Amino acid sequence: MTIDRQVLSTNNSLKLDPRSDLIAAASQFYKQGWMVGTAGNLSARLPDGSFWITASGKSKGELQISDFIRVGNDGMILERSHSDLKPSAETEIHQVIYQLFPEAQACYHVHSIEANLVSRFVEGDNLPLPPLEMLKGLGIKAENPSCFMPIFANHLDVGKIAAEIFDRFRIHPPQIPALLLKDHGVTVWANSPETARNYIEVIEYIFRYMVVACQVNIQY
Amino acid sequence: MTIDRQVLSTNNSLKLDPRSDLIAAASQFYKQGWMVGTAGNLSARLPDGSFWITASGKSKGELQISDFIRVGNDGMILERSHSDLKPSAETEIHQVIYQLFPEAQACYHVHSIEANLVSRFVEGDNLPLPPLEMLKGLGIKAENPSCFMPIFANHLDVGKIAAEIFDRFRIHPPQIPALLLKDHGVTVWANSPETARNYIEVIEYIFRYMVVACQVNIQY
């Protein structure tokens, strides 16, 4: 079932291959300090429902086209450049996001310092966001918007995280296409890699605002 | 009245086209984190009174010459590369600035975290600035200068913001060529794109100073 050493599938031309978008986004996030060490994982969905996801253990500042694994919507490995490559340990989270949100074509997970800190700003499982104009970048158009980001517990067992996301979002879909793992980082999804990158930028901006607002005693 | 798909007007040679200045400034501001997502808008005025302004929804780190719309001083769209392009949602603010200040040839609006925070440092509609040497970069030459930046409320209706700017500045022009929207960001204007970029740099420096001064209990 696994087709190793076949970097490019014959069905997807290079032009449609989203891996170059993932490489560019990873390099940009790495420079921002949101994917240090080998942290974080990015994926993009193909028309057949499978998705390319970053392999485990690679530095995100220097990804190659061969550092991705194509995974089916059932979690099976469909394609990789080398049989030693393992898909990201958090592949199940990407799977459950694509299952829940049919419009999602890209799913990005990064680990900023600020995301870790704001995940501890509240006891509960919903983080209130400040009413910034910048929320328009996440599709929130209102004067003084009231907006929350769902928080999930971080478990060593990624399958347990994925199950909790599925169970919660099936019943209560979030206001914005994003979720926060406690002490771990944010995950966003969007209808294109470009929009997923923009969402990450806007959310990390909001987190930085929240951290500095706390330092200068600004209430919102 | 709209001349679509005509990237360069025949009256303005490439040499005089200010869009390359706007692209360079946007790229620089984007790298600083002042134009994340697709936030912010930049414009430059032409000799005939019309101005090039960034189209809505474009990432500011990778603008193309075709990502601008030429707008008349009456707000009419005069030129764009594609009929789907919409001018920035905040075009009316640029219009009113050019109307109020005949010497203004460029108008830049960016969204820094610090601008959002300092817009909440006071209850009133005037933000006192610290007496830094750096104020010389905004034309303030005095020992221990006393300088204020006007603050405006942020409305979902941009026309309402523009009207409030017009009504206030017609009677009370500001000390420095800049205004701050609450929770939204700063707008500057200058007699050239280069000077507008310098003003943004100086003002964002002052905002960062104000935020950190607050963190370390420095009064000014």
Added chain:
Amino acid sequence: MTIDRQVLSTNNSLKLDPRSDLIAAASQFYKQGWMVGTAGNLSARLPDGSFWITASGKSKGELQISDFIRVGNDGMILERSHSDLKPSAETEIHQVIYQLFPEAQACYHVHSIEANLVSRFVEGDNLPLPPLEMLKGLGIKAENPSCFMPIFANHLDVGKIAAEIFDRFRIHPPQIPALLLKDHGVTVWANSPETARNYIEVIEYIFRYMVVACQVNIQY
């Protein structure tokens, strides 16, 4: 015993020469502000047990292949491009790390502001680290991990620092491949230059988290 002016030893082909990895890491750390002035030192071990280490007094943003000295495991200078070059003043610390940890192939020492600050967060000689997912990047796999980084006093006499490291680690090896010098910076070691760079990134991330967590009163 010293072979001056022989930049590349005939036994090590350029392909296996780790100095290009050290140059790239130094340039990256310099840009982050972790090797300002001429601070910090990086080394990588060769199959024969000797190691290349940065020469003293060189700006780390612009190292050349000739800015390294090859030192034997006994501390003798084996190779350098010019007889004026002196090995880093902290060469003895690298020596003792390679002696203690046979698997170590690279040893990196950098001076971040945050490392200096967190070295003063505790009175004792063990710094507790926050239970971040990011610790996985240092080999810690546990839910809510309890992890400590050893702290050593900074002495003008580097030999004294090296002796204290040797005496402590021979009996109590650390949980993670890193140590902190008070007011001075962090040292890591790893089985490759690439992994040493990743460790530095992860540890500096954790230090930044600790500093900002302190600013916003987050306990961990």
Added chain:
Amino acid sequence: MTIDRQVLSTNNSLKLDPRSDLIAAASQFYKQGWMVGTAGNLSARLPDGSFWITASGKSKGELQISDFIRVGNDGMILERSHSDLKPSAETEIHQVIYQLFPEAQACYHVHSIEANLVSRFVEGDNLPLPPLEMLKGLGIKAENPSCFMPIFANHLDVGKIAAEIFDRFRIHPPQIPALLLKDHGVTVWANSPETARNYIEVIEYIFRYMVVACQVNIQY
């Protein structure tokens, strides 16, 4: 006496021309946010005692070889590319530094946010520095060094600043080759442009440490 439009003097070959060092340093400091707008000024001395200094009003991120003015040790303009160019408003400070310190070959003045803040950390005219290992980069070699940086008042009249520097340093030379102007920024001097750049890096590192130490209540 003024030789306009003569970019390169015939006595100084391009190889010995220090302006390329000044351009590189300015570009680096600009990217760090220490020379925003058109702030700051850099100079380097020639064997005949004259010095090249940045012209007034130029953006420091994009200096050209023609953006410098050669000034004699008596303050006379000796050479410039265009008669409209004015030497930096703070040329008198460079003059007095070169007069006081015959070994000085370069003098750099930058405006960081942190320099402005720490200039207000004390009431008096001496700023105590923290006992960091990094002070070795300024020539201070001691365990737990006690080191001070002189502070001067900022006057609109630069000649008054220069006179106060001359009067104080003639009698009490500073421990380290640096001085701080209140609300204005730091000036360093060194025996080469490269060393002056390293000093700026080390001093700005120390200022950042001081600001963050204050935020997290670290005493030193």
